[in-house]
Amino acid sequence: MTIPNLRIEESPKNVVSASDTQLDITFDQLKKLVSPRALTGDNMLLNMGPQHPSTHGVLRLLLELDGETVINCIPDIGFLHTGIEKTAESKTYTKAIVVTDRIDYLAPMICNTAYVGAVEKLMGVDVPLRAQYIRVILNELTRMNSHLVWLGTHALDIGAMSMFLYTFREREMLLDIFEMVSGVRMMSSYFRVGGLWRDIPAGFIDAVRNVIKVFPDKLLDYEKLLKENPLWRERTVGIGVINKEDAIAWGMTGPSLRGSGVNYDVRKAMPYSSYDHFEFSVPVGSNGDVYDRYRCRVEEFYQSLKIIQQALDKLPSGPVITDNRKVAPPPKHEIAYSMESLIHHFKLWTEGFRAPEGEVYFSVESGKGEFGVFISSDGGVRPRRVHFRAPSLCNLQSLPQLSKGCLIADIVGIVGSVDIVLGEVDR
Amino acid sequence: MEQTAEGFAATMTPNLGAAVLAALGDCLSDVRVFRDEVTLITTRERIVEVLTYLRDAQEFNMLIDETCVDYLPKEPRFGIIYQLYSISRNIRVRVKVMLSESNRSIATATGVYCAANWLEREMYDLFGINFEGHPDLRRIMMPAGWEGHPLLKESAVKVEEVAFSFNRERVEANKPRAQE
Numbered sequence: 001m002t003i004p005n006l007r008i009e010e011s012p013k014n015v016v017s018a019s020d021t022q023l024d025i026t027f028d029q030l031k032k033l034v035s036p037r038a039l040t041g042d043n044m045l046l047n048m049g050p051q052h053p054s055t056h057g058v059l060r061l062l063l064e065l066d067g068e069t070v071i072n073c074i075p076d077i078g079f080l081h082t083g084i085e086k087t088a089e090s091k092t093y094t095k096a097i098v099v100t101d102r103i104d105y106l107a108p109m110i111c112n113t114a115y116v117g118a119v120e121k122l123m124g125v126d127v128p129l130r131a132q133y134i135r136v137i138l139n140e141l142t143r144m145n146s147h148l149v150w151l152g153t154h155a156l157d158i159g160a161m162s163m164f165l166y167t168f169r170e171r172e173m174l175l176d177i178f179e180m181v182s183g184v185r186m187m188s189s190y191f192r193v194g195g196l197w198r199d200i201p202a203g204f205i206d207a208v209r210n211v212i213k214v215f216p217d218k219l220l221d222y223e224k225l226l227k228e229n230p231l232w233r234e235r236t237v238g239i240g241v242i243n244k245e246d247a248i249a250w251g252m253t254g255p256s257l258r259g260s261g262v263n264y265d266v267r268k269a270m271p272y273s274s275y276d277h278f279e280f281s282v283p284v285g286s287n288g289d290v291y292d293r294y295r296c297r298v299e300e301f302y303q304s305l306k307i308i309q310q311a312l313d314k315l316p317s318g319p320v321i322t323d324n325r326k327v328a329p330p331p332k333h334e335i336a337y338s339m340e341s342l343i344h345h346f347k348l349w350t351e352g353f354r355a356p357e358g359e360v361y362f363s364v365e366s367g368k369g370e371f372g373v374f375i376s377s378d379g380g381v382r383p384r385r386v387h388f389r390a391p392s393l394c395n396l397q398s399l400p401q402l403s404k405g406c407l408i409a410d411i412v413g414i415v416g417s418v419d420i421v422l423g424e425v426d427r
Numbered sequence: 428m429e430q431t432a433e434g435f436a437a438t439m440t441p442n443l444g445a446a447v448l449a450a451l452g453d454c455l456s457d458v459r460v461f462r463d464e465v466t467l468i469t470t471r472e473r474i475v476e477v478l479t480y481l482r483d484a485q486e487f488n489m490l491i492d493e494t495c496v497d498y499l500p501k502e503p504r505f506g507i508i509y510q511l512y513s514i515s516r517n518i519r520v521r522v523k524v525m526l527s528e529s530n531r532s533i534a535t536a537t538g539v540y541c542a543a544n545w546l547e548r549e550m551y552d553l554f555g556i557n558f559e560g561h562p563d564l565r566r567i568m569m570p571a572g573w574e575g576h577p578l579l580k581e582s583a584v585k586v587e588e589v590a591f592s593f594n595r596e597r598v599e600a601n602k603p604r605a606q607e
Contacts, residue, residue, distance in 0.1 A: 025565065029565055078569065086578055248514065249540060250542050251490055251542030262514065269517050358462065359466070359508075376506075387494040389494075393546075426568060
C-alpha cells in the first residue's frame, strides 16, 4: 500500500517522501533501497521513465544521484504485464503457441521454438530433420532481427542516429521473409508441435540466399560507423563493467554474460533442433563492459550467416511435420478415405491432445540469452503451469550493479547494452 | 516413465549422482527422473543447505530459474522449483520443495544466489508465497494496491463480454477502469 505524502517530522532536512518517488512503495521499503543521504535531500532522487525513449519500452528507473554520479538505481517493472503465463494455462497446448509470440516480440520465432520444444519433450515427439533445419534458419534470421533492433536503438541512445535508419532498413528484408513463410511480419506462430505449419514457399530459399549475399556489406557499413569510432569507444569502453563471477551469480545469460568472458551458449552446451550439425563459434568478450557486449552481438551476425548458409546447403527434403497423428493433424486428403484420420482431426480440433503427467524444462538461446520454458502437466489437454524463463528479466536484474557509480549520461548506454525487451521482462 | 535413485545415478555422471545422494541423503525426501531431467525433492527446512551444497561442492553456479506451481487440489499445494545449471560440468538439476496450503512460507535463496531476488518477488506477487529474509519483498508485476494473487488456481481467467449495439451500455458501465 502506498502511504501518500509521508514526511519525517524529526529533522527539518528530511524532505523526501515516498510519494515523491512515484513508485508504489512505502517509506520503510524505500529506506532500504536508497542511502540515508537521499532521505535528507542531499542526494537527488530522479525518476526516469516509463515514458522515456531510451528505456526500450516501459521501464521505470528511480535514480539516486550525487551530482552527476549514480549512487543507486532502482528499476520498476510490470507496466507491460499481460498475464501470458496465466493465459497459456487456459489454452490447449497448440493454442498457446500464439501467446508465446508476444513474449519477446522482437524474436517471436525463438520463443515459438522454445515452447514447442518443451511440449515435444513432454510428449516425446520427434521432429523431422527438414523441419529442424528450417527452424534453425528462421531462428538465426530472428536472432539477426533482434540484434538489428538492438543495434539501432542502442546506437540511437548513445547518439549515433544514422545506425537506427540503416538497421531498420535491413530489418525489412528479414520481416519480408517471415511474412513469406507465415503470412505475418512479426507475430508469426509458424512452428507447431512436431514440426511446422506448412512447408516453405517457393522463393524462400532465394530470399534467404539474398540475405546472405547482401548482409556482409551492410555489416561492414555498421563496423565502419561504430567499431573504431572514437566517440563510440569513449561512451562504451570501460562503462558498465561486470565481472565473470557477478554476471554468473546474477543469472545473466546470452551476449551479456559472454561479454564478461563466460563461454555459455545453449546452442553449444545443450544443442537443440540439430544445432550440433553446424559449425559456428561463440564470440566471447573479456572486459564485461558495454563495448564488449556490443562486440559479442555484432560478431553473432557473422555466425548466424554462417549457420544459415550451412543449413541451406544441407537442407534435406521430406516431411515438415511429424506423422504422429496424436499431436499433428492428418493431411486433408486423408480425411476423405480414412476413418482414423477423421477421428484424429476431430479430436485435435475439438479437444486438443493430452500430455503425460510430468514436468519438463526446455531452453533455447534467444538473442537476449537463455530462453527457457517450464511446463507442468497434470495429464490433461491444458498445462497445469507454464513458466517462461525470460533472459531479459535476469539480465535487467543486474542493472543496479552495472550502473553503480556511473555517470547519469551512461545509464542509457548500459540499459541498451543489456538488451532488454519489456514484453519479455513483464510477460 | 518415472524412476528413482538408480535412474538418477545413471543419468547424471555416476560419481556425481552417488556423491549428491551420499551428501544430501537425509535432506532429500525423493528423487525423480522424467525425460532425463533430475528433480531432487527436499523440505523447506533444508532448502538453503541443499542449495549451498550444490553451489559450493558440485559447482552448480547458476540459478537459471525459480518458479512456483500451484497443484490445487493436491496437498501439499505449492511446489517451489529451483532450476540449477553448472557451467563447468554442463548439467542441469532441478530442486523442488513442496509447501502446504496453510503455511506458504519458505526461506529465501537470495543468500545463495542473488539471481533469486526478482524471481522470488515475482512468486510473492503472483502466488502469495512469503520468502523469509528476502531483502526487498514487494510486488513486482502487479500494482501495489492489487488484491489477490493472479496465478493461483482460484483466480480464474475472465473473458470480457463483447459489446454489441444491444448491450453496449451495460458492458461499458461494468468495464474495469484504471483508478487514480
